[in-house]
Amino acid sequence: MSRIAYVNGRYVPHGSAMVHVEDRAYQFADGVYEVCEVFGGRLVDETRHLDRLDRSLRELRIPAPMDRRALLTVMRETVARNRVRDGLVYLQVSRGVARRDHPFPDPPPAPALVVTAKSLSAAAGDKAAASGVSVITVPETRWARPDIKSVSLLPNVLAKQQAKEAGAREAWFVDPEGRVLEGSSTNAWIVTHDGKVVTRQADTHILRGVTRAAVSDLIGRRNLTLEERAFTVEEAKAAAEAFITSASSLVIPVVRIDGAPVADGQPGPVATALRKGIHDVTEMSHVVTPPFV
Structure with a gap:
């Protein structure tokens, strides 16, 4: 089964998942991420992970891409679509896409969100x-x-x-x-x-x-x-x-x-x-x- 990624509102084949060339995470590392364990088909410590995500976003003054309930739905759906029982779910939020310039874009773009999931070998x-x-x-x-x-x-x-x-x-x-x-x-x-x-x-x-x-x-x-x-x-x-x-x-x-x-x-x-x-x-x-x- 091919892997699936969530990219800015769409679930797409992992091999063709793309972000814009002027996404600020790509050009400035202007973004944050989280990595959450999946154990037995369950997200582990999701509250702590999303609390830390919120803190990172606040520190960089990036707005949340969606509310927590919606983000958890995306994370769980990405895990499900990739049939991960034991592994990781990765999410990344950037400030968004804007003409390349160092200061924060004005007006601010919509934050960009990418979520992926993969299986890992517990035996390893x-x-x-x-x-x-x-x-x-x-x-x-x-x-x-x-x-x-x-x-x-x-x-x-x-x-x-x-x-x-x-x-x-x-x-x-x-x-x-x-x-x-x-x-x-x-x-x-x-x-x-x-x-x-x-x-x-x-x-x-x-x-x-x-x-x-x-x-x-x-x-x-x-x-x-x-x-x-x-x-x-x-x-x-x-x-x-x-x-x-x-x-x-x-x-x-x-x-x-x-x-x-x-x-x-x-x-x-x-x-x-x-x-x-x-x-x-x-x-x-x-x-x-x-x-x-």
């Missing part, structure tokens, strides 16, 4: 989690507001490619003081030897990950101790465990940092348990039913 994620992954560290090169989920991702792309070329899964951005910020597409965590679970505080230097929030909830439910603070690369290398979180990977143990093993170089019990229990604390939408056409 489980395999990565079972063996653990490697990360490398790279200097912070992004703009000063990575807390806004904008489509301006070139530094993230370059960091991810550097990780790939080094045989690693992820790259952690590090500030000039040697403190870990977050990954190119994930939040970063460590577990100290006295059992504290540590991740950087949610300020303007990192993205407020939806899966990060769910893991924080799960930590509280499991009576573990959460510390939201900066940690250094050296502290991470000396930690009992490390892991990464995102909507696409959930919780994945990190077993090597810059080539050095974390503890015994094997996935640790805290990260493993958090991955197993993550859907116990996430919001689940109703089951999305594929169309019979």
